[in-house]
Amino acid sequence: MSEDNAPEIVLALEIDDPALADRLATLLGSVAGLRLAAPGERAAATVVARDPRSMPDDIALTQRELDVLALMAEGASNKMIARQLGISVHTVKFHVGSLLDKLDATGRTDAVAHAARRGVIDL
Amino acid sequence: MSEDNAPEIVLALEIDDPALADRLATLLGSVAGLRLAAPGERAAATVVARDPRSMPDDIALTQRELDVLALMAEGASNKMIARQLGISVHTVKFHVGSLLDKLDATGRTDAVAHAARRGVIDL
């Protein structure tokens, strides 16, 4: 069908882990319609992978805390989160407090930023 | 050779351009050893492409708003931002208000999340 109207897609790699980078380069390099970017070449898309070592130890968040965190990232207020999860505002505050503590954040905005930075959530 | 005991590499796609996203999804979806991530699934790597033309509106933020936004993303309170920028808390609130309006956010957490999503700031 559409082969010639679409030129090769140039992909750049930004992978911290050398092993993963090598595997991806091998896999992607042999795909027809794809080409890996030369150093400095402008790519249509970039494959990025955060360094797994940047995540110390899994920051043990409970399921409920993840629920609350996700809604926080949506900009939801405590009241909204409470309604959404069917719990009381007090309980939401309780979980938010735990989140602030575990994520070493000073406020909910900081907590979401930290969580996003660490890959705990995706914005 | 390298014994490929390695499982599939899960790839997430974050492509602004729907056409490019579709082409990449088709190409990458048929590569042995690769799998595209389900929505929200944690991926080993992410393919990103920010189409500069996809945000021509560029959400016209003034320099001062960008200053405030950056500090907000650091989790700074209005008082801290005021001290940092050498302006009054009222002025900070003013800029925050403009930010909330321009970014269509309900609060500072939402504003930071939106800005990060749109690539206005990097967490």
Add this chain to the structure above:
DNA sequence: TCGGGAACTGGCCGGATGGCCAGGACATTG
């Protein structure tokens, strides 16, 4: 059986936040 963690709820309170009103200074552009 006796912790202990997770989840949940309540009250209280100081401070932060955001919306609204008002104003002035300063530079760029028509």
Add this chain to the structure above:
DNA sequence: CAATGTCCTGGCCATCCGGCCAGTTCCCGA
């Protein structure tokens, strides 16, 4: 010059936030 836009400041006020105290149910592991 006048207009526009950015930046700055002030007050007022309803609401929200986060921290503190307290308690209750579960369920799991020592």
